[in-house]
Amino acid sequence: MQKLRIGLIGAGRFGRLHVKVLQQIPGAEVAALADINSGALYSAAAECHLAPEACYSDPLELIRRSDLDAVDIVSDEKSHGALVLSALRHGKHVIVEKPLSVSFAEAQEIEQAAAAAGKQVMVGNISRFSQPYFTIKRAIDSGQLGRIAAIRSKRDFSRSWFQGFGNRIHPVYESGVHELDLMLWYAGARCVKVSAFESSISGYTYPDLFSALLYFENGIMGSLNSSWMIPKGAPQNLVETLELDGTIDAHIEVVGEAATAQYQLAHQGLAIITGTGMQYPETTLWPAGLTGIGGAIQAELEHFVQSISRNAASPVMPLSHSVHGIEIADAIVESARTQKVIHLGEKEGAPNVYS
Numbered sequence: 457m458q459k460l461r462i463g464l465i466g467a468g469r470f471g472r473l474h475v476k477v478l479q480q481i482p483g484a485e486v487a488a489l490a491d492i493n494s495g496a497l498y499s500a501a502a503e504c505h506l507a508p509e510a511c512y513s514d515p516l517e518l519i520r521r522s523d524l525d526a527v528d529i530v531s532d533e534k535s536h537g538a539l540v541l542s543a544l545r546h547g548k549h550v551i552v553e554k555p556l557s558v559s560f561a562e563a564q565e566i567e568q569a570a571a572a573a574g575k576q577v578m579v580g581n582i583s584r585f586s587q588p589y590f591t592i593k594r595a596i597d598s599g600q601l602g603r604i605a606a607i608r609s610k611r612d613f614s615r616s617w618f619q620g621f622g623n624r625i626h627p628v629y630e631s632g633v634h635e636l637d638l639m640l641w642y643a644g645a646r647c648v649k650v651s652a653f654e655s656s657i658s659g660y661t662y663p664d665l666f667s668a669l670l671y672f673e674n675g676i677m678g679s680l681n682s683s684w685m686i687p688k689g690a691p692q693n694l695v696e697t698l699e700l701d702g703t704i705d706a707h708i709e710v711v712g713e714a715a716t717a718q719y720q721l722a723h724q725g726l727a728i729i730t731g732t733g734m735q736y737p738e739t740t741l742w743p744a745g746l747t748g749i750g751g752a753i754q755a756e757l758e759h760f761v762q763s764i765s766r767n768a769a770s771p772v773m774p775l776s777h778s779v780h781g782i783e784i785a786d787a788i789v790e791s792a793r794t795q796k797v798i799h800l801g802e803k804e805g806a807p808n809v810y811s
């Protein structure tokens with residue numbers, strides 16, 4: 457079987473992890489790497505054993521290479537939309553890290569361009585590939601929870617991460633899209649009303665705190681809270697493969713008529729008491745296992761490679777769901793700005809992503 461030849465754009469923290477996982481997958485080959493920062497580019501190439509000839513400081517040069525089947529976009533959030541469109545114009549399949557784009561208009565343009573080009577675009581909404589989140593989805597689909605009434609979710613990040621990288625985009629497109637994607641997946645319906653508030657405690661360009669209420673067309677109510685205010689000293693839970701000094705504190709609860717399902721990502725029961733504090737190593741997303749990097753990132757990238765080898769849209773992560781996620785994200789920003797309820801269902805031509 458011929459290997460899927462992939463060019464990867466963005467040689468930062470997460471791009472390096474993607475390269476290493478793709479290199480583990482028998483059906484894939486990372487044939488090119490691009491980053492506008494040549495320091496990041498060549499140090500990642502050395503770390504991942506890629507030849508300097510495979511490196512590009514202009515991502516468009518990589519995209520133009522005719523011997524690549526697919527492009528994996530792991531660059532800064534604001535660059536995603538234009539890079540996805542460019543890759544589609546050059547006949548490539550795409551996997552793009554979240555968010556798909558930072559505007560609904562651009563997300564729709566991508567959906568149209570993908571259909572016109574006959575190419576697949578999959579967004580790396582990693583939680584769908586994480587076993588605990590998938591177990592909740594299965595419990596919903598099997599009817600174990602009964603009729604779903606509400607979905608409550610929270611995703612908080614360390615304050616130091618906001619200073620380091622969070623403040624490059626409104627947090628709804630960074631931390632929020634993870635939870636929005638889960639809520640859409642669990643609700644199984646379009647979101648039709650959004651009401652949101654936000655606050656900027658640290659005084660940066662973007663708010664470091666927001667809350668949103670969502671109403672889905674099947675009557676499910678959703679609430680989402682996200683802050684980037686976890687203080688220094690909180691237990692570290694990103695260690696080993698993506699070491700970041702700080703904490704992801706995420707929690708989701710699905711309330712059904714028959715039963716409730718809950719998952720707490722921050723502390724799964726594993727603790728390491730270091731000489732200076734506590735670590736709660738996260739072991740579902742990208743753990744270092746006996747045979748390499750495992751967990752959700754491995755399942756997600758392997759699923760992408762398999763889907764593209766069959767030239768089939770992903771049944772797990774359809775593009776239309778990600779487009780609707782960005783529509784909701786835009787509405788959260790708009791509602792917080794105008795202090796009004798935003799009605800999504802009333803938009804003319806709004807597609808029913810679940811029909």
Ligand SMILES: NC(=O)c1ccc[n+]([C@@H]2O[C@H](COP(=O)([O-])OP(=O)(O)OC[C@H]3O[C@@H](n4cnc5c(N)ncnc54)[C@H](O)[C@@H]3O)[C@@H](O)[C@H]2O)c1
Nearest residue numbers: 466467468469470471491492493496515530531532535553
């Ligand atoms: N799924 C997850 O849980 C998860 C976790 C971490 C990061 N991410 C996502 O991965 C992406 C990258 O995040 P990161 O933490 O690696 O950031 P990072 O800042 O470490 O790396 C981003 C890299 O992209 C490069 N870059 C920026 N614009 C570019 C462009 N136009 N063309 C080529 N390269 C460009 C930068 O020079 C930098 O090296 C983001 O979209 C982020 O949201 C997802």
